[in-house]
Amino acid sequence: MTPDPRGTGSHPGIDTSVPHTARMYDYLLGGKDNFAVDRAAVRKVLEAMPDMPQSIRLSRLFLRRAVRYAIRRGVTQFLDIGTGIPTAGNVHEVAHELAPGARVAYVDHDPIVLTHARALLSREQQDRVTIVAADLREPEKILAAPEIRDVLDFERPVALMLVSVLHFLRDDEDPYGVVKRLCDGLAPGSMLMLTHASLDPDPETGLAASAGWANATSTMNMRTHEEILRFFDGLELVEPGLTATWNPDGEPTEVLERAIRNIWGYGGVAVKAPAGTHPDH
Template sequence: MSDTWDWGTSSDGDRAPSTDLRTDIPHPARMYDYYLGGKDNFAADRAAAAKVVELLPSAPAGSRANRRFLGRAVRFAAELGIRQFLDIGTGIPASNNTHEVAQASAPDSRVVYVDNDPIVLAHARALLQGTPQGRTAYVDADFRSPGSILDAPQTKELLDFSQPVALLSVALLHFFPDSTDPFALLDQYKSVLAPGSVLILTHGTGELMSPEVARSIEAVYTASGLNITSRGKAEVLRFFDGMELVEPGVVPVHEWRPDGHEDDRTMTREEIAGYAGVAVRRG
């Protein structure tokens, strides 16, 4: 990785990177970081995220629930014997990254992270600190260019697609409108998965809240220059076509095989803004 990234301090207290991250414009990864209680966000991100929280006070708790689902799903994949993980749209590093969870269960796990956000690249080193037995790599590429991800040297070096792979698309696809055909894009990744592979996916939805709140949240993102597409359960199920869903199927994120965390026990479906599911490729 390059050593040219230089995080200084701006006049308003925000850390200012030497590359142009357009900190004056909200970014979904930085807004998500804000929801999670992180520090890698800027005034524009906080302002937009605060408007969402005003409409949906449970947004930070829902984001943390989404993160806990990722951990449970990765452990599930590791328990199936999977040792290869392709995490597309990884976002800013937070507690319990994919490699941390996978390598805690199986130290020889190999993880390839993919994102095209400069702020994630700036933190890529944090994603590359794994166990001595395992390996991690970072690919700077766009989900909409499957070839650039699947054919990247890092991917080819770490992942053997003749063997099972866990493909992760967590809190990503709702940023792709129907005009980009995210179903067909995801199918290109699924097509290279060997039998025994799994798809781990979450997707934002307004279906579980009042229509008025859902429309208002979408308007906040749109006004901030961000595309966001709410999809209902029937549409989210389409992403799993050709694969076999594991129990309990596609459910609100906090209901997918909960492990007893207090927040997952007390949150209601109305407070959760996302669906989650895991599916296995059988053949």
């Protein structure tokens, strides 16, 4: 029998004594793949930052907009690192609505995430979609993984998706170097798509909320707009730039965006230009 993830009993192979980042996000998104320890940690976050769930939902909205943006501009390959526990509107689902032949490689280092994600893939999708166990902190291993290279052609543009994951890298883990090394391995015309939690609305509140991750599997490292913008160095930032509600096509503003008081993060997309050009954002 599959254990009920909402319970508090014994679950072989799963540590339910420590808050788990992916399960905390799942709970914030209204999912059921979480435990009492995760919910307790989230409640601590929400005491300081009650509108955090709306910001996370905006990040999911960014993901869907960014995938559609890439497809419309001819990029049909996606490398999604830090996938998280699957929820509605995953990259391959959004991409295949517009381009059935789109190819997607999901990467996560968490066995829980990998188990859930693999269960969702049909046999027919396996030539276009793969799920690989790897760590964002080791970009060269990701780029060299045979399972990824079987699905993605790195001689052609790839959309690199780092959605709600970079804020789980500490400064001493060289997050800027990690992103640069990943982008260096991509062909010209590739895109970097990321969202990142920010302290900007209220630094004191942001730090208090970050404490909710202090004992989790990864800590929360919120950054300023200027610090997040650095991830795009050397790339051509797409309009409207790095914004709280990234909306490149002027589509109607979502009710969620109008209702939320503070948006605790930013999202943006940039393009890798041909060699010899000098992007300036």
